[in-house]
Amino acid sequence: MTAQPGFTPHVSTLGSGPRRVLALHCTLAFGGAWAGIARQLGDSVTLVAPDMPSHGKSADWDGVSDFSDTVYAASLGVMDAEPMDVIGHSFGAATALRIAVAHPERVRSLTMFEPVFFAVAQEDDPQSMVSHNQHAAPFFEAMEQGDSAVGARAFNRMWSGAGKWDSLPERARAAMVRAIHVVPGTHGFLFDDTEGLLRPGVLEAVRIPTAVMRGEHALPVIIATNDGLARRLGNAENLVIEGAGHMGPITHARAVADHIAAVMARG
Numbered sequence: 001m002t003a004q005p006g007f008t009p010h011v012s013t014l015g016s017g018p019r020r021v022l023a024l025h026c027t028l029a030f031g032g033a034w035a036g037i038a039r040q041l042g043d044s045v046t047l048v049a050p051d052m053p054s055h056g057k058s059a060d061w062d063g064v065s066d067f068s069d070t071v072y073a074a075s076l077g078v079m080d081a082e083p084m085d086v087i088g089h090s091f092g093a094a095t096a097l098r099i100a101v102a103h104p105e106r107v108r109s110l111t112m113f114e115p116v117f118f119a120v121a122q123e124d125d126p127q128s129m130v131s132h133n134q135h136a137a138p139f140f141e142a143m144e145q146g147d148s149a150v151g152a153r154a155f156n157r158m159w160s161g162a163g164k165w166d167s168l169p170e171r172a173r174a175a176m177v178r179a180i181h182v183v184p185g186t187h188g189f190l191f192d193d194t195e196g197l198l199r200p201g202v203l204e205a206v207r208i209p210t211a212v213m214r215g216e217h218a219l220p221v222i223i224a225t226n227d228g229l230a231r232r233l234g235n236a237e238n239l240v241i242e243g244a245g246h247m248g249p250i251t252h253a254r255a256v257a258d259h260i261a262a263v264m265a266r267g
Contacts, residue, residue, distance in 0.1 A: 024092030
């Protein structure tokens with residue numbers, strides 16, 4: 001593991017209930033984005049929500065260490081000694097999966113909303129990856145040209161459906177531009193399965209109560225990824241949130257939280 005030396009994330013604590021939940025945000029967001037979910041889950045839980053490097057109030061990624069390893073190590077570092085429920089969104093969901101595989105004894109239940117662990121789609125449905133790469137071409141082109149602002153705008157359009165870039169608050173745009181350089185640093189883990197999660201029997205051995213969730217309007221690559229994970233994991237439900245897209249934990253917090261509560265009850 002080549003995590004960033006000395007990196008300690010800023011952590012938002014949402015709620016004050018007895019049941020402790022690790023909440024891992026998506027790329028270009030921050031830990032506080034889980035506030036809506038925390039409100040819906042009510043006073044029985046406390047969400048521990050770290051900011052990834054270059055996100056929120058955390059220090060920047062150094063660009064040299066492995067970004068995925070840094071997020072993984074930082075997430076483990078804020079977990080309690082006792083088992084926690086773990087929820088994640090997008091890249092945060094892929095990190096949650098990695099934690100569940102490596103440390104099942106620390107995870108009471110696992111909820112993943114649209115995990116971007118695309119190695120599954122590459123193996124199960126290569127055509128969905130062709131579609132993804134075409135869809136993502138403007139982002140990749142901008143990053144190759146070193147244009148972070150255009151790259152952040154393209155990435156935001158692809159995943160959030162948030163409308164015109166110029167309509168977003170300047171603070172939100174600046175935060176996305178600051179964070180966008182981390183995305184290429186996730187490629188090995190997400191696309192090439194550098195952690196070996198798809199080796200025979202690895203995911204099948206995960207018996208933690210799990211929900212694999214996506215929006216009704218998910219991209220084909222997400223559908224292939226979720227379906228593949230649900231087939232492989234040993235104790236998983238495959239769920240669809242009506243009317244939602246990739247940002248379902250924010251736009252459809254009530255429906256997502258209801259499913260989180262259900263899988264937590266199984267744990």
